[in-house]
Amino acid sequence: MARAVSTRRKLLTTVFAWLVGLAIFFPILWTILTSFKTEAAAIASPPVWFNFHWTLDNYVTVQNRSNYFRHFSNSVIISVGSTLLGLIIAIPAAWSMAFVPAKRTKDVLMWMLSTKMLPPVGVLVPIYLIFRDLGILDTRIGLVIVLTLINLPIIVWMLYTYFKEIPGEILEAARMDGASLREEIIYVLTPMAIPGMASTVLLNIILAWNEAFWTLNLTAARAAPLTAFIASYSSPEGLFYAKLSAASTMAIAPILIMGWFSQKQLVRGLTFGAVK
Numbered sequence: 001m002a003r004a005v006s007t008r009r010k011l012l013t014t015v016f017a018w019l020v021g022l023a024i025f026f027p028i029l030w031t032i033l034t035s036f037k038t039e040a041a042a043i044a045s046p047p048v049w050f051n052f053h054w055t056l057d058n059y060v061t062v063q064n065r066s067n068y069f070r071h072f073s074n075s076v077i078i079s080v081g082s083t084l085l086g087l088i089i090a091i092p093a094a095w096s097m098a099f100v101p102a103k104r105t106k107d108v109l110m111w112m113l114s115t116k117m118l119p120p121v122g123v124l125v126p127i128y129l130i131f132r133d134l135g136i137l138d139t140r141i142g143l144v145i146v147l148t149l150i151n152l153p154i155i156v157w158m159l160y161t162y163f164k165e166i167p168g169e170i171l172e173a174a175r176m177d178g179a180s181l182r183e184e185i186i187y188v189l190t191p192m193a194i195p196g197m198a199s200t201v202l203l204n205i206i207l208a209w210n211e212a213f214w215t216l217n218l219t220a221a222r223a224a225p226l227t228a229f230i231a232s233y234s235s236p237e238g239l240f241y242a243k244l245s246a247a248s249t250m251a252i253a254p255i256l257i258m259g260w261f262s263q264k265q266l267v268r269g270l271t272f273g274a275v276k
Contacts, residue, residue, distance in 0.1 A: 028252070034245035035059070042241040058246035066229055068250055075225035075254075077140050078215075079208035082147035083201055086155045089148070094159035095185055099168055109160065112153040120150070120213050131218060138220045146218065147208045154207070155200055162196030163189065202262050209255045226251035 033049070034042050041052045062068065097105050127146065128137070136142035166189065174188045190197070212227040219228055230251050233244040 028256075031245045031248050031252075034242055035249045037242050037245075039240060039242045042245070058242045059250070062233075062243055062246045062250065066232060066247075068229065071224055071226045071229040071251075072254070074140060074223055075209055075227075075251075078143045078147060078223070078225055079205045081140070081144040082151065082208045083204045085144060085148045086152050086204060087197070087201070090152060090155040090159050091185060091190070093156050094163050095189060097156075097160050098163035098166075099171060109157065112156060116150075116153055124217055128217065137218060138222050138224075140223045142218060143215060143223055143225070146214050147211055150211075150214070151204050151207050155204055158200045158203070159193070159197065162193050162200075165196075166192050198262075202259070206255060206259065 035058055036054045036056070037048070037052050038055060038057075041048050097109065102108075131137045131142050131146075134142075136145070170192070171184055171188060174184050179188065209225075210227070212231070215225050215227045216231055219225070230244070230247050233240060233247050
């Protein structure tokens with residue numbers, strides 16, 4: 001009896017998980033399908049599912065109108081650059097909080113996390129003016145800096161959680177063997193935390209890649225990433241749904257592919273534990 005109940009529960013859990021997964025994936029599927037439709041088929045009512053004239057005209061139009069590869073390279077440089085800069089700052093910070101905690105360490109961590117609750121529009125004007133005066137508006141370096149700052153609390157929190165799983169005795173043994181602080185972090189701590197750091201890197205790249213508010217407000221043309229590339233298809237003349245869907249598909253495809261091939265590493269990192 002208990003075995004039958006357990007089997008039924010697993011079946012229901014599996015069915016529920018599939019339903020949730022399909023509900024999450026449906027907007028992506030609909031966007032991809034719409035990108036291959038004509039504008040008339042894209043706004044047809046009732047909606048046309050698969051029985052329509054498939055065309056690549058939208059992708060050709062999007063590429064001819066906007067330089068996709070320039071926006072793509074901007075997104076890669078900005079997301080990877082902000083991630084690397086964030087790691088350089090966050091690894092020493094997380095190390096100190098995990099292995100040399102102060103009386104107010106927990107308060108500092110909560111304060112850092114609370115900054116994520118601040119509406120971005122509340123600090124847009126001062127940041128815009130600072131960037132203007134520094135001459136880094138519409139530059140990649142400007143976006144790297146601002147995306148590093150907004151994602152830094154998450155990076156520190158994740159690395160802090162992973163570092164706490166590593167026994168401090170291992171680092172003490174490294175010190176007794178004559179390892180300096182730099183060697184301790186680079187050669188002892190970092191290799192042990194690779195799974196957790198990999199998931200942190202992946203998550204931060206995704207967050208930076210999908211960031212729209214700051215990229216739309218701090219760029220115009222030169223440093224515009226793929227989020228600005230998508231927004232350019234919303235015009236006073238109206239929304240061109242098929243072309244907008246094609247632009248969206250071209251923008252999300254790289255990050256979807258990366259996430260698909262990195263899912264095992266991401267799961268491993270999120271369930272990371274060091275020496276048991």
